[in-house]
Amino acid sequence: MESFDIGLSGVESLRLGSLVIKFPVIQAALSGYSDFPMRMISRSFGAEFTISEVLLDQFVVSVSGRKSQLYFVREGEHPCGVQIMGNNSDLMCSAVGRLIDVGFDLIDLNFACPVKKVLSRGRGGWLLREPEVAIGIIKRVNRVINGVVPLTIKLRKGYDDTLQSRNNFFKILDGAISNGVCGVTVHGRTVLQRYEGISDWEFVRSVKEYLVSGGKSGVAVIGSGDLFEAEAAIEKMRKSGVDGLALARGAIGNPWLFRNIKSLMAGKALPPPPNLAEQKEVLRKHFEIAVNLYGELRATTTMRSFAVYYSKLHPRMPEVRSDFVRTKTVKDWNNVLEKWY
DSSP states (O other): OOOBOSSSSOBOOEEETTEEESSOEEEOOOTTTOSHHHHHHHHHTTOOOEEEEEEEHHHHHHOOGGGGGGGOOOTTOOSEEEEEEOSOHHHHHHHHHHHHHTTOSEEEEEEOOOOHHHHHTTOGGGGGGOHHHHHHHHHHHHHHHTTSSOEEEEEESOSSSSHHHHHHHHHHHHHHHHTTOOEEEEESSOTTTTTOSOOOHHHHHHHHHHHHHTTOTTSEEEEESOOOSHHHHHHHHHHHOOSEEEEOGGGTTOTHHHHHHHHHHTTOOOOOOOOHHHHHHHHHHHHHHHHHHHOHHHHHHHHHHHHHHHGGGSTTHHHHHHHHTTOOSHHHHHHHHHHHO
């Protein structure tokens, strides 16, 4: 296996079934963000594997026409995974079949989403309260996949901090592995925490140790939560012993994070922060990809959300953000770039 020297034992390639990802830092599924434009920008900064934004099983089964472009896999973005969420085995299986047909290279099942609307419908993180239902979905989906692509799952450390919730986590994990899952992404917060408090990387470490001690070291553990800085990400990976990292919120508007982590893993110095000219070029390219995909109106609406994050790197962040959120056209967007970058 190829290793990246970080001054310790090195980091091996991330193996997810038949997929071998040399740089073990992936772009996580991000609802409303990890669309094709973001995935391509992330790849341009070193991400070798990306996951599309989470899709609802009902949406995949019923959508047609232009909206179906949300789950297209395009030239230049393989390998690419897709995350799917639902609580109905029949719908999940139908949706997974479609996603394999359109060319996704990995299926990831979401049992982690903490959004209230999702929980109220018994989806995402709610299933950490229903281990038998979760395992049943995994079992049926694995039969549909039938070894064609790898199957992984996304979990939080529990629904809440109770012992029962912890037991449910490991029951789902064991059931998943027994039914073909080759990797698990673990976010170190409970569902009820949402994004409050600090992600518990000690729990993430305990999951890796649990699998190793149980003779299941071949199942990859990917750590998630509070990965905003390259040095901290490296340290979390070193202390937890995980096989890979999933960059989520930290990668929105900051694709340089992939470059920085990759540089440190290669034993090189941390690159300097991007100057305004470099930021301008990425903003221009990201917007261009979005316009080509969505058209001017929708691209501008979508990119305003990204601009809020991109602007955090600018020394005049409040003013830049204020101008970006008022953009409505390509001309508006270019005017902001010329004014501030």
